[in-house]
Amino acid sequence: MSRLSQIMVPFLALALAACDGTDRDAAAPASAAARAPDASAPAAAQRPADALDVETIATGLQHPWGVAFLPEGGYLVTERVGNLRRVGADGSVSAPIAGVPAVVAEGQGGLLDVALAPDFAQSRLVYLSYSEPGDGKLAGTAVARGRLEADRLADVEVIFRQQPKLDTRHHFGSRLVFTPDGYLFITMGDRGVRPTAQDLSSHMGTVARVRPDGSVPEDNPFVGREGAQPETWSYGHRNQQGAALNPWTGQLWTHEHGPRGGDEVNIPQAGRNYGWPIVTHGINYSGQPIPEAVGREQDGMEPPHHVWEVSPGVSGMAFYDDPRHPRWQRSLFVGALAQRQLIRLSLDGDRVVGEERLLGELQARIRDVRVGPDGALYLLTDDINGSLLRVAPTEG
Numbered sequence: 442m443s444r445l446s447q448i449m450v451p452f453l454a455l456a457l458a459a460c461d462g463t464d465r466d467a468a469a470p471a472s473a474a475a476r477a478p479d480a481s482a483p484a485a486a487q488r489p490a491d492a493l494d495v496e497t498i499a500t501g502l503q504h505p506w507g508v509a510f511l512p513e514g515g516y517l518v519t520e521r522v523g524n525l526r527r528v529g530a531d532g533s534v535s536a537p538i539a540g541v542p543a544v545v546a547e548g549q550g551g552l553l554d555v556a557l558a559p560d561f562a563q564s565r566l567v568y569l570s571y572s573e574p575g576d577g578k579l580a581g582t583a584v585a586r587g588r589l590e591a592d593r594l595a596d597v598e599v600i601f602r603q604q605p606k607l608d609t610r611h612h613f614g615s616r617l618v619f620t621p622d623g624y625l626f627i628t629m630g631d632r633g634v635r636p637t638a639q640d641l642s643s644h645m646g647t648v649a650r651v652r653p654d655g656s657v658p659e660d661n662p663f664v665g666r667e668g669a670q671p672e673t674w675s676y677g678h679r680n681q682q683g684a685a686l687n688p689w690t691g692q693l694w695t696h697e698h699g700p701r702g703g704d705e706v707n708i709p710q711a712g713r714n715y716g717w718p719i720v721t722h723g724i725n726y727s728g729q730p731i732p733e734a735v736g737r738e739q740d741g742m743e744p745p746h747h748v749w750e751v752s753p754g755v756s757g758m759a760f761y762d763d764p765r766h767p768r769w770q771r772s773l774f775v776g777a778l779a780q781r782q783l784i785r786l787s788l789d790g791d792r793v794v795g796e797e798r799l800l801g802e803l804q805a806r807i808r809d810v811r812v813g814p815d816g817a818l819y820l821l822t823d824d825i826n827g828s829l830l831r832v833a834p835t836e837g
């Protein structure tokens with residue numbers, strides 16, 4: 442219990458700042474740039490018994506957003522400002538890779554997620570999600586793919602465009618998840634225009650499911666429904682910046698930012714409505730209710746699988762099933778931007794049965810979390826001088 446209380450003290454202090462950081466998650470406070478990823482002396486004294494080794498693989502990354510592991514070693518990292526960089530196993534950071542599509546790097550927009558094609562070893566195809574510019578001030582989430590050559594992406598093509606484009610700079614999502622049966626899930630947000638999340642004629646607030654070339658699977662739930670977007674898999678989501686396949690069930694899990702309160706984990710099922718903005722555990726930043734909200738539940742709308750009443754500001758998601766660290770087995774890791782922690786949810790089947798807060802001493806906005814091929818966790822910190830970190834339990 443003493444360890445829990447030691448963790449809770451800084452947690453409570455941070456929670457007060459959470460509501461302000463969740464929605465404006467792309468804008469790190471100016472003071473964050475001065476924070477080094479080193480534990481201060483007092484924080485180190487609070488280090489829990491199950492200590493973690495944190496190694497900085499690379500730093501100097503501008504608001505890094507997504508990371509992928511190259512089979513030949515090293516990493517691909519997106520920077521929200523619009524760069525894709527190769528980070529060597531030795532931590533060297535390449536010049537920006539050429540051929541990346543132009544992005545709208547404003548507000549929460551920019552270059553977002555990166556994923557390797559399942560057949561990357563042969564195809565060398567890299568998938569990127571990003572805020573694509575449109576006419577005038579319009580922008581929308583899009584997904585492009587290109588073949589990775591030494592220092593460029595070749596044969597780049599856009600395989601998905603969120604419809605319609607809007608002139609806001611909020612809630613672009615987005616994460617990319619491939620499935621073993623050959624589909625690609627794309628998570629998106631409502632673009633800050635709440636009612637769009639309930640409008641099936643738009644891709645706002647949806648999870649989309651496409652083939653790797655962007656074509657629509659015939660068994661998608663809204664194929665053939667007049668006025669609906671055929672790529673839509675589930676809808677009524679607010680802003681989804683975390684997604685992963687559950688390795689034990691094969692199902693997609695996502696999370697999304699609530700407004701002020703009400704960050705959610707969902708297990709999106711085909712054709713289901715996840716409720717935003719009609720049902721939510723959160724309220725507006727002003728302290729007023731969400732105008733469209735009727736409460737926390739409504740027939741025909743799926744309740745969250747897990748909900749945080751105080752918003753951590755969730756980003757990045759990874760299930761842990763590597764045998765090398767048994768204490769982490771059956772965990773779901775989630776990054777926290779506003780609360781500046783790594784969250785570990787313990788699972789029993791699909792049920793969330795525990796929650797542990799880690800790495801608060803870093804005071805870092807955690808944008809992405811992945812399990813690497815070596816069984817360690819890899820994190821990206823959201824900062825103008827952001828880092829790629831490797832985290833593993835201390836040996837012995």
Ligand SMILES: [Ca+2]
Pocket residue numbers: 677705715716717720721743744745
């Ligand atoms: Ca919901």
